[in-house]
Amino acid sequence: MTVELQNLVWRPLAVSDGAAMADLLNAIDAEDHVWGQYTVEDATEELDSPVDDLPTTTLAVFDGATMLGFSAVHYKPTAEIVHRVQAAGAVRPSHRRLGLGTKLMQHGLATAETLHALHHPTLRLIVESIYGEHVQGAVALYRAAGMTATNWVRHxxxxxxxxxxxxxxxxxxxxxxxxxxxxxxxxxxxxxxxxxxxxxxxxxxxxxxxxxxxxxxxxxxxxxxxxxxxxxxxxxxxxxxxxxxxxxxxxxxxxxxxxxxxxxxxxxxxxxxxxxxxxxxxxxxxxxxxxxxxxxxxxxxxxxxxxxxxxxxxxxxxxxxxxx
Incomplete structure (x- = not known):
């Protein structure tokens, strides 16, 4: 696996990644049950959002045509007093505990700070991530990044x-x-x-x-x-x-x-x-x-x-x- 990881491709997401993104999200949901299933059209629509600039706010890792994980950061254009930036991301279940999640999390936090400095430098910055409390690997990753649980949401x-x-x-x-x-x-x-x-x-x-x-x-x-x-x-x-x-x-x-x-x-x-x-x-x-x-x-x-x-x-x- 170590040799394979050396050949992975890291790059920003593109609108053309809709099929790869849907495949990744569905594989993750089958394991974690966190967000439901996606069609290619669903994923493409989210990637084609006019409020996100994919080259500057996202990072994905690929093994050939297969997406193994992603990071996507969403800032708030209309923030006041506190600027809450959402750092979303996940790793394909078959490729967890290999360091991919840590690198994607680092991207999310660094990108949040960059976006904050560009758009709301005078406000207080809070970076937020949301995931199922039953997914222990995600919980460990957030804690390692210095994040703490602040509130819970019921589905x-x-x-x-x-x-x-x-x-x-x-x-x-x-x-x-x-x-x-x-x-x-x-x-x-x-x-x-x-x-x-x-x-x-x-x-x-x-x-x-x-x-x-x-x-x-x-x-x-x-x-x-x-x-x-x-x-x-x-x-x-x-x-x-x-x-x-x-x-x-x-x-x-x-x-x-x-x-x-x-x-x-x-x-x-x-x-x-x-x-x-x-x-x-x-x-x-x-x-x-x-x-x-x-x-x-x-x-x-x-x-x-x-x-x-x-x-x-x-x-x-x-x-x-x-x-x-």
Whole structure:
């Protein structure tokens, strides 16, 4: 193996690496169960993101045409006070414990510092990585890099069918299905809902297109609750679904990418109504389950709301951070 490692090719990712990236991500998920399956189109779309500059933010290692691992760093264009940079990456299970992960992690941390100096040099820099808490090799790698666990996120699933709650629509509000005309309202509600959350930054128009309304987006399962009297969008839910995951599991999953309520409308049952309406729509459209991710803090109001609605925890991911 040592001789083979000497012949590996290290270079930045390119949009043309979609097939190799999908193969790598699927091999990793088959072992670690961390992010679901990818089609070549899914991977290519992520690589073709207008908010990432692949030559300066990524590094991949190849054995011939086979990608063995990658590092990808994502900075926040709209950061304030704290600049949270996400350093993502992983190594093919068959090539772990050979030093590849350490080199990719070093790339991620160094690139985060470079991007920070270019874009937000006056802010405080925190580098964050997210992975399954059950993958001991990843945990060891983060700790060796000086990163510590700061919070946990639960991956939850809902079986649909008879388990769907029947929540009333709050007085004075009415449902609308997503349209391109209301797209900006969806983004605005999401951004306003997280404005006081230090762990989540505002999404620019470009980031929104990459992260939310991409090829996996399902507009027929995405809804807005509008205040009839004022015309204000009170809350939104945005759903995505991955074809590769359906092909692998045989189950169509409606993933709640966003469920958000404007602060002025909290405590009025907006979240419960959005959830109930969307779960029922997913069931009626032939989906086999729904899923989402939420902070794992037992005192979280969101977690309690989702549990009452019938969502059950499947696994937990950990956020590892280091201040540089």
């Amino acid at each position: 939850m699933r809902h079986p649909l069918g008879a388990a769907i709650p029947d929540a009333p629509v709050p007085d004075g509000l009415q449902f609308e299905r997503y349209t391109t005309a209301t797209d900006e309202e969806f983004r605005a509600v999401r951004n306003e809902a997280v404005q006081d959350d230090p762990g989540r930054s505002q999404l620019s128009v470009e980031e929104w297109k990459v992260w939310a309304v991409n090829a996996s987006f399902r507009p027929r399962l995405s809804f807005l609750l509008r205040d009839v009297k004022t015309g204000t969008a009170a809350g939104v839910v945005l759903v995505v679904s991955w074809e590769a995951e359906t092909a692998t599991t045989g189950v169509r999953d409606a993933y709640f990418r966003i469920i958000a309520t404007r602060p002025a409308y909290t405590e009025r049952g907006v979240t419960e109504a959005l959830m109930s309406h969307t779960l029922r729509a997913a069931h009626n459209q032939g989906y086999g389950r729904a899923s989402l991710r939420v902070d794992a803090d037992a005192s979280s109001k969101e977690l309690a709301t989702f549990e009452r609605a019938g969502f059950v925890t499947q696994d937990t991911q950990v956020h590892y951070c280091v201040q540089l």
